[in-house]
Amino acid sequence: MAEVRVENLTKTYGPLKALDAVTLDFRDGGFFGLLGPSGSGKTTLLRAIAGFVIPDDGRVLIGGEPVERVPVEAREIGMVFQSYALFPNMTVADNVAFGLDVRRIRGAERDRRVKDVLDLVQLGDLGQRKPHQLSGGQKQRVAMARAIVTRPRVLLLDEPLSALDKALRVEMQVELKRIQREVGITTIFVTHDQEEALTLSDEIGILRNGRLVRHGPPREVYNNPRDAFTARFLGEANLFSGSLEAGGLRLPDGALIPGATTAMVAVRPENVQVSASEPSGPIRLRAEIRRRIFAGAMGTLILDRHGEPIKAIARDSEFAELPDNGRVWLSWREGSAIPVENAPN
Ligand SMILES: Nc1ncnc2c1ncn2[C@@H]1O[C@H](COP(=O)(O)OP(=O)(O)OP(=O)(O)O)[C@@H](O)[C@H]1O
Ligand SMILES: [Mg+2]
Known part of the structure; x- marks a missing residue:
C-alpha cells in the first residue's frame, strides 16, 4: 500500500x-x-x-x-x-x-x-x-x-x-x-x-x-x-444573491435574509420549509408552487420566486396540506443559509 x-x-x-x-x-x-x-x-x-x-x-x-x-x-x-x-x-x-x-x-x-x-x-x-x-x-x-x-x-x-x-x-x-x-x-x-x-x-x-x-x-x-x-455540483442548492447590509442580505425584491454575511447564500432543498401560513421566524420569503413531484417516501416541490426556480425536499406527506398551486411562504433555520462565493469559470 x-x-x-x-x-x-x-x-x-x-x-x-x-x-x-x-x-x-x-x-x-x-x-x-x-x-x-x-x-x-x-x-x-x-x-x-x-x-x-x-x-x-x-x-x-x-x-x-x-x-x-x-x-x-x-x-x-x-x-x-x-x-x-x-x-x-x-x-x-x-x-x-x-x-x-x-x-x-x-x-x-x-x-x-x-x-x-x-x-x-x-x-x-x-x-x-x-x-x-x-x-x-x-x-x-x-x-x-x-x-x-x-x-x-x-x-x-x-x-x-x-x-x-x-x-x-x-x-x-x-x-x-x-x-x-x-x-x-x-x-x-x-x-x-x-x-x-x-x-x-x-x-x-x-x-x-x-x-x-x-x-x-x-x-x-x-x-x-x-x-x-461546489454547492450546486455536490447535492442541490438554492442560491440567493443580493446586496449586503448591516442586518443581512437584501434580495432584489426587498426581502431580507437576516444574519447573512455574504452577498450570496446557498440553502439546501431539504432545509427549505414551505408553509401555507406566515412563518413566525425572521426568515420569510414568498414563492409560488409550480409542481409537486412524488418520488416515494420523499417529495419535491418546485417553486418559483420572481422567475427563479426554488426546490424544496421533504417527506411527501409534509406537502399534503399545501395548495396545489398558489402562493406559499418559505423559511429556514438561520444556520441553513450557507455563505458561498460566486466562483468564476
Ligand atoms: N488524448 C487527448 N487528446 C485531446 N484531448 C483530450 C485527450 N484526452 C482528453 N482530452 C480532453 O481533455 C479534457 C479532459 O478529459 P477527461 O477524459 O480527463 O475528462 P473526464 O473528467 O474524465 O470526463 P468524463 O466525465 O466525460 O469522463 C476533455 O476536454 C477531453 O476532451
Ligand atoms: Mg472520464
Whole structure:
C-alpha cells in the first residue's frame, strides 16, 4: 500500500488544459472519490497517475517516490475502467490470472492467488465460467478481482459501476467498500454519481476545467461548499444573491435574509420549509408552487420566486396540506443559509 501525491500536475492538449496545476494527496489506505463535470479532467488525472499520460509539468509520487521514470507496468497499480473489457474467450479464473501470467507467477502460487481473490469478491465457485455466463455485477467483480490479484499499491477506478442498474450499483458499492477495507488499498474512484461519492469516500475532490476546486471529507465539503459551483455540483442548492447590509442580505425584491454575511447564500432543498401560513421566524420569503413531484417516501416541490426556480425536499406527506398551486411562504433555520462565493469559470 502507498500514499499517492500529485504536485502541480498539468497536462495540455493544444490550447486545452485538461489538468491545470493540480496538487493533491491521496492518503495511504484511503478511499478518495473524484468528481467533476464531463471533460473536467478526472480520467486524465487517473491516467497520469497510472503512467498512460505524460504530464507537461508537475509530478506524481507513489509511496513518496517520484515515478516519472517508472513505466506503467512497474507502478504497481490496479485499474478498473468503465468498459472493463474481460477477455470473452477466457474463463473467469484466467481473466483474473492475467496480471499474474504477465508477471510469470505460475503453478500453485498462481492458483492460490486466483482462488483467494475470487473468494474475496464472492465468486469462488464461478472460476470456470466464461464472461458471457455472468451477470453485470458478477463481471464487475471479475474486473475488480483482476485489478487486485497482483496486489497493487494503488487501485484506480474510473466509473466502474456506471453500467449497472440502480439496485445492483448500490449492492456493488457496499461490496466495493468491503473489498477496499479488507485489502486496505489506496483507492481513487471516479464517479458522476455524487451520492455514490459521498457514501463511499473518506475524502472527495472536485475538478472543474482541469482545476481542483475543492477537496476534503464528504460531510465537510457538503456542509460548507464555499462556492456556488461546489454547492450546486455536490447535492442541490438554492442560491440567493443580493446586496449586503448591516442586518443581512437584501434580495432584489426587498426581502431580507437576516444574519447573512455574504452577498450570496446557498440553502439546501431539504432545509427549505414551505408553509401555507406566515412563518413566525425572521426568515420569510414568498414563492409560488409550480409542481409537486412524488418520488416515494420523499417529495419535491418546485417553486418559483420572481422567475427563479426554488426546490424544496421533504417527506411527501409534509406537502399534503399545501395548495396545489398558489402562493406559499418559505423559511429556514438561520444556520441553513450557507455563505458561498460566486466562483468564476
Ligand atoms: N488524448 C487527448 N487528446 C485531446 N484531448 C483530450 C485527450 N484526452 C482528453 N482530452 C480532453 O481533455 C479534457 C479532459 O478529459 P477527461 O477524459 O480527463 O475528462 P473526464 O473528467 O474524465 O470526463 P468524463 O466525465 O466525460 O469522463 C476533455 O476536454 C477531453 O476532451
Ligand atoms: Mg472520464
